[in-house]
Amino acid sequence: MRRALLLVLLAGCAKPSDPPVATKEFTDSRGKTIRIAYPPRRIVSIIPSTTELLYAVGAGDQIAGVTTWCDWPPEAKSKPKIGDIQVDYEKLAMLKPDVVVTYWSQTKKTSADIESKGIPLFSVEPHSFEEIIRSLRMLGRMTGHDAEGEQAASTLEGRVKAVVATPGPTVYFEHSPEPLGTTGPETYAGDALRRAGARNIFDGGWHLIDWESVMKRDPEVILITHDRKEGLERRAGWANLRAVKNKRVYFVAKENYLYPTPRLVNGLEEAARIFREKNP
Amino acid sequence: MKRIPSALAIAALVPAAAGALALSIFAGETVTGELTRDIVLEYRLPRGILAFLVGASLGASGVCFQGLFRNSLADPFVVGVSSGAALGAVGAIVLGFHTTVLGLAPPTAAAFVGAAIAAVLAYTVARVRGRVPITTLLLAGSAIGSFAGALVSILILFNSPRWSEVVTWLMGSMTHPDPWARVKVVGPCLAASVAAMAIHARDLNLILLGEESARQLGVEAERLKVILLGAGALAAAGAVATCGMIGFVGLIVPHVCRRLVGPDHRMLLPVTVLAGGILLTLADAAARMASSYPLPIGAVTALGGAPFFVYILRRRSAKM
Numbered sequence: 362m363r364r365a366l367l368l369v370l371l372a373g374c375a376k377p378s379d380p381p382v383a384t385k386e387f388t389d390s391r392g393k394t395i396r397i398a399y400p401p402r403r404i405v406s407i408i409p410s411t412t413e414l415l416y417a418v419g420a421g422d423q424i425a426g427v428t429t430w431c432d433w434p435p436e437a438k439s440k441p442k443i444g445d446i447q448v449d450y451e452k453l454a455m456l457k458p459d460v461v462v463t464y465w466s467q468t469k470k471t472s473a474d475i476e477s478k479g480i481p482l483f484s485v486e487p488h489s490f491e492e493i494i495r496s497l498r499m500l501g502r503m504t505g506h507d508a509e510g511e512q513a514a515s516t517l518e519g520r521v522k523a524v525v526a527t528p529g530p531t532v533y534f535e536h537s538p539e540p541l542g543t544t545g546p547e548t549y550a551g552d553a554l555r556r557a558g559a560r561n562i563f564d565g566g567w568h569l570i571d572w573e574s575v576m577k578r579d580p581e582v583i584l585i586t587h588d589r590k591e592g593l594e595r596r597a598g599w600a601n602l603r604a605v606k607n608k609r610v611y612f613v614a615k616e617n618y619l620y621p622t623p624r625l626v627n628g629l630e631e632a633a634r635i636f637r638e639k640n641p
Numbered sequence: 642m643k644r645i646p647s648a649l650a651i652a653a654l655v656p657a658a659a660g661a662l663a664l665s666i667f668a669g670e671t672v673t674g675e676l677t678r679d680i681v682l683e684y685r686l687p688r689g690i691l692a693f694l695v696g697a698s699l700g701a702s703g704v705c706f707q708g709l710f711r712n713s714l715a716d717p718f719v720v721g722v723s724s725g726a727a728l729g730a731v732g733a734i735v736l737g738f739h740t741t742v743l744g745l746a747p748p749t750a751a752a753f754v755g756a757a758i759a760a761v762l763a764y765t766v767a768r769v770r771g772r773v774p775i776t777t778l779l780l781a782g783s784a785i786g787s788f789a790g791a792l793v794s795i796l797i798l799f800n801s802p803r804w805s806e807v808v809t810w811l812m813g814s815m816t817h818p819d820p821w822a823r824v825k826v827v828g829p830c831l832a833a834s835v836a837a838m839a840i841h842a843r844d845l846n847l848i849l850l851g852e853e854s855a856r857q858l859g860v861e862a863e864r865l866k867v868i869l870l871g872a873g874a875l876a877a878a879g880a881v882a883t884c885g886m887i888g889f890v891g892l893i894v895p896h897v898c899r900r901l902v903g904p905d906h907r908m909l910l911p912v913t914v915l916a917g918g919i920l921l922t923l924a925d926a927a928a929r930m931a932s933s934y935p936l937p938i939g940a941v942t943a944l945g946g947a948p949f950f951v952y953i954l955r956r957r958s959a960k961m
Contacts, residue, residue, distance in 0.1 A: 447798075537805060537806070539806045539809065539810075539817075540805060540806070540809045540814065540816065540935060541816070541818065541935075542805070568934070569934060569935055570935070571816050571929075571933065571935050572684065572816070572817075572818030573669065573680055573684050573685070574933065576676050576679060576680050576684065577670070577672055577674070577676070577680065579674065579675065579676055589739075591739070591741060591746075592741075592746060592819065592822075595818075595819040595821075595822045596818035596819050597679060597680075597683035597684035597687070597818060597819065597820065597821070598676055598679030598680065598683045598684065601675075601676060601679050602676070
């Protein structure tokens, strides 16, 4: 707590006239070329997944601000906060960031606002393991941690490749109970499931669904990342679903599935184990 | 517009209701496979019934409040009942209540509590020297509604992780995976409130003449207000607690029915209950046929219902 306070105070007192620094150009996930102070000393991350990626490439010390939702790694919690989904532009300006890092499509409006204020904005936007690995390399280079970025990328790559999936069961993945929300294979979570051997019962990316469409597809395995177990048995036809009859409904930790970060590989490994299990 | 004989209206509405339910079962993709029975009997049928009961509740509540307040702009959402219910449900979602109460999901239970507090508060605030002037009750309700609405907005800002659940709830939804469980909640509320309204349908007619006249004709006005406020609030709370905020039905259906069968509540009430149920059942079936994406039912009812209402208004004006 004291450390957090100190950081806030320090951030508030950043000297208005820092000496001119070297700059360098980088291309982000949008294909946009951004010129930033290099190496950036004050990075603000406006979404939890980019905070985690920055720590993963060893740039944690350069992070000047994060959101109130950035809780991983635990050190991130003591960084100054610039808001939640709503960025407090005043706090952001006071931190005088060299660059703001984000996942563009999840923060479009805020990101555009920040960019319009003349603050360099660097986006990484992983929709798959390949892109998470590429994002680690990009962030490593951008923050001046080329070697650590490369290291993090190849470690992750190794673990992902080590999972050899055999065509497995049909799977329904539920991340939200109300409204019912799932993903098809076209997201990072969907990529993890696919690589683990899932035959996803839905197509496309993140979307809301009608319970009837799950009943119709009668999946062999159900993976649930939320903690609302009560009420499941009240769902129409629940007891007659194949997955329920065969006791193949699994409650898994959302941290391992719902963030486009290296932790996703934990989900991949866990899902691969689950999908290999035989019906009891 | 010529009035339709009431008996004829009811004779036409009952099979129409059955037809709407049947349509609701056949709406959407044809199903085959092992779970067909479950899909039809455990999902589609109760979902159709749920839509019917919720529409009927909103219609009943609307007709009751429009009569009681002698105000054609009254709907189930005046007297702050719906905002109170919304505050309860959103509060339960945002604060992450997990324990079920009497078998009710936390937001449902909290919505009932919120609705009850709002109704009692409106009544208590409006009560002066043993009497509750109807205009004061209406105004007190709308003040309480605004206050609860403001708290809802603040709660939404507070907690964004379960934002989509809050939005779904506020926009009204029929896509719950457990429709039978919800039928069991809204059904008894509807039955009890419609029974109370039916018993006092004649008194509702008399109160249309004005409170003093009604009193002279033997209506215990203050007691009647308590009963009807309670009945209307219960019907609205049942609907809102199970399926969220569904606008339009409770305001418009009583109007349309009044134009069709006249202002006698002994006929108006059953006709409105049936028509409200049919409207929502059809709206839900239409929503399912139009899109595999779960559409917010409140938007569907307003989209389809508003033009129809405008048509009714125009036809009437043209004749005058």
